[in-house]
Amino acid sequence: MKLKKNIATSESGFVFNPSSGDSFSLNTIGAEILLQMKESKSSEEIKKDILNRYDVDKSLLEKDWDDFMSQLRDNNLLEF
Amino acid sequence: MNEVAKRKICVAVTGLNAIDSPGPGIAVIRGILDCTAWDVKIIGLSYESLEPGIYMHDIVTKTYQIPYPSAGSEALYNRLIQIHEQEQIDVIIPNFDAELQNFIKISKDLKKEGIGTFLPSLAQLEARDKVNLYNFGKQHNLLVPADRIIYKAEDLKSVIEQFDFPIVVKGKYYEAVVAYTLEQAQKAFHKLQAKWGLPIIVQQFINGTEINIAALGDGKGNTISAVPMRKLYITDKGKAWAGITLEDQSLIDLAQHFISATKWSGGFELEIMRTTDNKPYIMEINPRFPAWIYLTTGAGQNQPAALVKMALGEEVKPYTTYEVGKIFIRYSWDLITNIEEFQKISAFGEL
Known part of the structure; x- marks a missing residue:
């Protein structure tokens, strides 16, 4: 899952797609995930980092991860 | 000094x-x-x-x-x-x-x-007129929605055999109404006829994101400037009350293609509807600067000033960059x- 190269993100969770003009607000964890995706970290690396730092069940993380990725895809923020 | x-x-x-x-x-x-x-x-x-x-x-x-x-x-x-x-x-x-x-x-x-x-020349002005737009698109390999030019409200009946609802009923100079029934289309026909005269243009409805491009051609086929903008806030008359500059080379290419094909001289605006499968349909070509033209200045391509320079006979070099994500918000005072x-x-x- 790769974020499109031109997507602008900020630490506060604001996301801007310069091709479509769409903007989005993410919560803290969403913003963290996107910033790590911007740093070209793999899905596994990011998920591992979340499991290390948060008290979250692995299966719940997988479910939420898939849901978040599908939202990013639906909003045209991911490379095909 | x-x-x-x-x-x-x-x-x-x-x-x-x-x-x-x-x-x-x-x-x-x-x-x-x-x-x-x-x-x-x-x-x-x-x-x-x-x-x-x-x-x-x-x-x-x-x-x-x-x-x-x-x-x-x-x-x-x-x-x-x-x-x-x-x-x-x-x-x-x-x-x-x-x-x-x-x-x-x-x-x-x-x-x-x-x-x-x-x-622009009179020929350029007429070629991109709403009445001629479909043929213009075909001639220059530009995507334009199918349309029918009509002079009588009765002709709407044959139009709806050709196009599915909704349809877009457009005045000769300004205004467009999206009609979902024959009655709505007839009402729009009479309203637009009274205001702007005949003919009336009926266009196939295209669903998508509205994007506008303000551009300036030097009359020799060169693009001096092209800045795409997406409307962020639209008034009930369909006008942009806020908008943002976009980064999309395909939109710049479209403006450049239009200018090189027509050797357009002066400012103009392409009204685009970009479909979900990323096809840019040209809905209208306005032969002058749009009301949001100051955004081009704000984004780093001062199209009005460039036009003045060319009108004074000065040479103007094409702009190559502009700021993406620059926003205009209109206000009343x-x-x-x-x-x-x-x-x-x-x-x-x-x-």
Whole structure:
């Protein structure tokens, strides 16, 4: 899952797609995930980092991860 | 160090109706005034006494009323020469679709009097007219929705056999109504006919994201500037009340393709509907700057100033970059004036 190269993100969770003009607000964890995706970290690396730092069940993380990725895809923020 | 005196120029501009569905004049003026290359005097050219720009004395030095387009090109020429004798106009920028034909017709005569313009030719103006747009698109390999040109409301019945609802019913010069039933289409036909005359254009409805491109061609096929914008807030008349500049090379390519194919001279706006499968349909081509043109200045491509330079005969290099994510937000402002001012422009045609 790769974020499109031109997507602008900020630490506060604001996301801007310069091709479509769409903007989005993410919560803290969403913003963290996107910033790590911007740093070209793999899905596994990011998920591992979340499991290390948060008290979250692995299966719940997988479910939420898939849901978040599908939202990013639906909003045209991911490379095909 | 002595400051080098700037060249003094006088630019006359129409479209001072900075109302809810605004003319581009005030935005064009702001762009020109932002350019530090000259010492500019702005002359307003108005049609009606309550065009807000007439009263904006901080940016418009003086305004003169000019005859309505229906009075013809000779009446316009005579009035402009009268104003020129007072003000020594260097450049005129007309900003309404309906007046362009007259201005183009007299542009050579104006040039002889020392007044520059930078306008498309009559042939270019007519080729991109709503009435000819579909064929124009086919000729130049541009995506344009299918349409029918009709002169009678009864023809709508045969149109709906061709297109599925909804359909877009468009006036000759301005306004468009999306109709979902035959009754709505008939109502729109009569309303638009009464306001703008015939024919009426009925266009296939295209679903997607509205994107506009403001661009400037040098008349030789070169693109001086092209800036795409997505509307972020749309009024009930379909006008952008806020918008943002986009980064999308395919949109720039589209504007460049249009300019190289037509050798367009002057400013224009492409109204695009981008479908979910990323096809850019050209819905309309406006043969002048749009009302949001000041965003191009804000984003780093001052199209109004570039047009003035070309109208003055100066060489202008194409812009290559602009700021993406630059936003304009329009606002309304109550300007207070006195009855004496309104009286002057109404009675004497000058203020």
